[in-house]
Each structure stands twice: as C-alpha cells, then as structure tokens.
Amino acid sequence: MKAQNGMYIDGAWRPAAGTGYIDVVNPVDEQVIGRVPAGTAEDVDAAVRAARAALPSWAATPPAERAARLAALRDALTARKDEIAGTVTAELGSPLPFSQAVHVSMPIAVAASYAELAATHLFEEQVGNSTVLQEPVGVVGAITPWNYPLHQIVAKVAPALAAGCTVVLKPAEDTPLTAQLFAEAVHEAGVPAGVFNLVTGLGPVAGQALAEHPGVDLVSFTGSTAVGRSIAATAGAAIKTVALELGGKSANVILPSADLARAVHVGVANVMSNSGQTCSAWTRMLVHRERYDEAVALAATAAAKYGERIGPVVNAKQRERVRGYIAQGVAEGARLVAGGPEAPRERGYYISPTVFADVTPEMTIAQEEIFGPVLSLLPYEDEEDALRIANGTVYGLAGAVWAGEVAEAVAFARRMDTGQVDINGGRFNPLAPFGGYKQSGVGRELGAHGLAEYLQTKSLQF
Numbered sequence: 001m002k003a004q005n006g007m008y009i010d011g012a013w014r015p016a017a018g019t020g021y022i023d024v025v026n027p028v029d030e031q032v033i034g035r036v037p038a039g040t041a042e043d044v045d046a047a048v049r050a051a052r053a054a055l056p057s058w059a060a061t062p063p064a065e066r067a068a069r070l071a072a073l074r075d076a077l078t079a080r081k082d083e084i085a086g087t088v089t090a091e092l093g094s095p096l097p098f099s100q101a102v103h104v105s106m107p108i109a110v111a112a113s114y115a116e117l118a119a120t121h122l123f124e125e126q127v128g129n130s131t132v133l134q135e136p137v138g139v140v141g142a143i144t145p146w147n148y149p150l151h152q153i154v155a156k157v158a159p160a161l162a163a164g165c166t167v168v169l170k171p172a173e174d175t176p177l178t179a180q181l182f183a184e185a186v187h188e189a190g191v192p193a194g195v196f197n198l199v200t201g202l203g204p205v206a207g208q209a210l211a212e213h214p215g216v217d218l219v220s221f222t223g224s225t226a227v228g229r230s231i232a233a234t235a236g237a238a239i240k241t242v243a244l245e246l247g248g249k250s251a252n253v254i255l256p257s258a259d260l261a262r263a264v265h266v267g268v269a270n271v272m273s274n275s276g277q278t279c280s281a282w283t284r285m286l287v288h289r290e291r292y293d294e295a296v297a298l299a300a301t302a303a304a305k306y307g308e309r310i311g312p313v314v315n316a317k318q319r320e321r322v323r324g325y326i327a328q329g330v331a332e333g334a335r336l337v338a339g340g341p342e343a344p345r346e347r348g349y350y351i352s353p354t355v356f357a358d359v360t361p362e363m364t365i366a367q368e369e370i371f372g373p374v375l376s377l378l379p380y381e382d383e384e385d386a387l388r389i390a391n392g393t394v395y396g397l398a399g400a401v402w403a404g405e406v407a408e409a410v411a412f413a414r415r416m417d418t419g420q421v422d423i424n425g426g427r428f429n430p431l432a433p434f435g436g437y438k439q440s441g442v443g444r445e446l447g448a449h450g451l452a453e454y455l456q457t458k459s460l461q462f
C-alpha cells in the first residue's frame with residue numbers, strides 16, 4: 001500500500017520530528033501493509049502553529065469561496081473513490097463492496113452537504129437592534145477512530161472548514177493510510193496551506209499532545225468513553241470547547257404490531273455490518289414476550305447467513321475484547337443461539353456473527369459497548385417495560401422502533417433518551433444531527449447542527 005513518510009503540515013508533506021513509526025496491518029491476513037511516522041508533541045506543535053497562522057485569512061475568506069473548496073474536496077474524494085475503498089479494505093478489513101457503498105459514499109455525501117451548507121448558511125442575522133455574527137471557533141484539534149475511517153474525518157473536517165476554522169487531525173493508529181489519502185485530496189482541492197494539517201501517531205502521545213495544546217480552541221473527539229472523559233477533563237481545565245462522540249448501546253424496539261420478520265432481519269443486518277464496529281448499532285433487540293421465541297429463531301437464522309460475508313474486526317486487541325464479552329455473556333447465563341467465542345478462522349481477526357437469547361437488562365452484554373458482531377435479544381412484558389429497558393443504560397446515541405403504524409412508533413420514540421431513532425427502518429440522512437444523550441457524548445455532528453459546533457457568536461448592538 002502507498003504510504004507517505006511524513007506529516008502533512010502547512011500545505012506540504014514534511015519529515016516527522018522523531019524516528020518512530022507505526023506498522024499498518026491488514027486484519028484479514030495479519031500482514032503489515034505499510035508504515036507511517038509516529039508523530040510526537042513536536043509534530044503536533046508544528047501543525048498547531050501552521051493552523052493558527054492560517055486561521056485569520058481562512059476565517060475571513062468569504063463563505064462562497066470556502067464552499068468552492070469543499071466542493072473541490074468532494075470531487076477530489078470522488079475521483080479517488082476506488083483507491084480509498086481499496087485502502088479502507090486493506091487497513092480496516094471491511095469487504096470491498098461495503099467499503100465502496102458505505103466507507104466512501106457516505107463521506108462524499110457529507111462533504112457535498114457541507115459544500116452546500118457553507119454556500120447557503122446565514123453567518124449573520126438581525127435580532128432587534130443587534131447584528132449577530134457567527135464566527136469560527138478557531139483552531140480545531142480533531143481526534144478520530146478507525147471504525148469509519150474516512151467518515152469520522154470528514155464529519156469533523158468538512159464542517160470545521162465550512163465554518164472558517166483551521167484543523168489539526170490525529171487519526172486512529174490502525175487506519176492512517178485513509179487519513180493520508182484524505183490529506184492528498186484536501187491538497188488537490190486547493191485548500192490553502194495550514195488550513196488542514198495531519199499528524200499520524202499514537203493516542204497517548206500525539207493525541208494527548210493535541211488535546212492539551214494551548215493553541216487549540218476546540219477538541220473534537222470520537223472514540224471510547226475512557227479517553228473521551230480524560231480529554232473532556234483536560235479541555236475543561238483549559239476552558240476549551242469540546243465535542244465528544246462516545247458510542248452507545250442502542251435499543252431496537254420491536255412493538256407487537258410490527259412486521260417481525262422485517263424488523264429482525266434489518267436489525268441483524270444493522271449489527272453485523274462493519275463487523276459490529278458501529279457506535280450507533282442497535283445491539284439490544286427488544287421483543288414482546290409473546291413473539292420472543294419467534295424473533296430468536298429468525299435472528300439466529302439471519303446471523304448464520306453472515307458467517308461467510310462478514311469481515312474481521314480491526315485488530316487482535318479488539319478481537320480479544322469482543323471474545324471476552326461473549327465469554328462473559330455465557331458466564332452470566334445468556335443463551336448462545338448463533339456464533340460464540342471460538343475463532344472461526346486460523347488467520348485474521350475474525351469473530352463469528354453471534355446472537356444471545358435470554359439476555360436480562362442488567363447483564364454486562366446488555367450494558368457495555370462490545371463493538372463486535374454480537375446481538376442480544378431481550379424480552380419485555382409491555383410497553384412501559386420496553387421503555388424502561390431501552391432507556392436503562394448510561395448511553396443514548398441511537399435506536400430503532402418498529403410498529404404497524406408510524407404514529408405508534410413515533411409516540412414511543414419520543415420517550416426514548418437517545419439522539420437518533422430510525423422509524424420502521426428509516427434511511428440514513430447526512431443532514432440529520434447525529435450525537436448522544438447521556439454518556440454517549442456532547443454535541444452533534446452532520447448537517448446544520450454539526451456546523452454550529454464550529455461557530456461562536458458575536459453580537460453588535462446599534
């Protein structure tokens with residue numbers, strides 16, 4: 001795989017300050033496919049300085065011109081879509097059709113949406129005798145995970161650039177090659193030097209240096225709750241704005257009037273896609289006691305069909321983590337109806353699509369984010385019970401409700417403590433705000449709400 005031996009800082013690839021590097025591994029066969037430099041605090045400092053220096057001019061660039069650069073970025077990503085899909089497949093392990101359909105298409109749609117929003121957003125409004133200006137927050141430190149490597153980057157960088165902010169990105173150590181391709185696309189799009197900068201490296205080194213850097217005004221982080229908590233504490237002490245997207249344990253609530261077969265089928269697909277490495281996955285399926293056995297049988301059959309199609313998880317550590325959760329589910333008394341903790345192949349970080357029945361709400365597998373292809377089915381007695389179970393975790397990122405009538409599903413969705421709910425299998429909308437209630441995070445990504453995260457207001461009185 002092609003890899004840049006440097007950091008993208010101030011509009012060019014520059015040698016790293018240190019000599020360390022990160023091996024990039026293909027999760028399908030565990031082979032090293034490339035290496036990138038491991039950035040240090042020195043690289044982060046150089047990148048933040050470049051971003052600070054570029055800020056006044058980018059912030060003063062007319063929104064229409066910023067929109068034109070984002071449209072060019074959308075086109076540059078589109079022109080490289082095969083290369084990006086191949087790279088995501090090589091470093092994340094997701095099957096190529098999924099990389100093409102989701103890992104590449106979704107971020108292109110998001111980049112397109114911000115090209116449009118930058119052109120149409122009203123950065124100024126009249127409120128009585130005041131003019132309220134929406135100005136960029138400043139220099140953004142973006143720290144992203146590996147699960148949707150390009151999407152997580154675009155969901156932060158595109159709105160930041162639309163707002164007039166400048167950015168330093170620290171991508172996940174497991175998927176830095178996709179981040180390098182993104183930097184090349186930014187360069188091709190004619191984004192001025194210093195507006196976007198990339199430092200590859202390890203979380204506790206480069207990531208931490210970025211989160212702590214006094215030249216960063218806003219830290220936008222997506223990843224684990226543990227790291228998010230420490231970033232929020234650091235940012236809080238420095239009175240920096242912080243945006244956190246921390247994962248979830250979302251409920252798929254199938255009401256008695258729903259088309260059960262369809263709801264179960266879509267629910268299983270939702271959990272198994274991307275090998276379960278989706279923060280908004282509906283990993284708890286809630287079914288009325290009377291239809292529970294039928295749902296369990298449908299889910300087991302549906303999961304078995306994914307056996308050959310599913311990709312591996314990202315690395316050995318994640319595989320062990322997920323297998324540990326499966327073993328714990330068995331130990332706590334849940335009933336395996338598909339998959340299990342055994343490795344299905346000799347090579348690669350594979351996990352069998354796994355379904356648990358007889359899961360109770362307080363079990364570990366019903367409370368903690370597993371981040372693998374593992375679905376839990378929980379029975380409920382009535383609607384109040386379903387609501388109590390659905391809302392009974394520390395998370396609140398997403399969810400689904402299925403019912404015979406849309407209005408019935410909507411009435412239930414209104415009572416859920418969560419940031420997004422799909423009604424009867426609703427489609428992905430790149431303009432819909434995405435983000436968490438409770439410990440799933442702070443702030444929203446995508447659409448106009450995502451843009452607002454990167455703006456601060458100033459009011460002029462007349």
Ligand code: NAP
Nearest residue numbers: 144145171172173202203207208223224227246247279371
């Ligand atoms: P993570 O460590 O939180 O990684 C997210 C990002 O933060 C990566 O770029 C990571 O760098 C960086 N990072 C790590 N430690 C840091 C620190 N002390 N300061 C600043 N940045 C730091 O997540 P993970 O270890 O890859 O995955 C662990 C679990 O997190 C998963 O099993 C899953 O439950 C959850 N997760 C959630 C999401 C989501 O979308 N909400 C995404 C991924 C993971 P490195 O890549 O070098 O670690």
Ligand code: MG
Nearest residue numbers: 173203224227
């Ligand atoms: Mg990590």
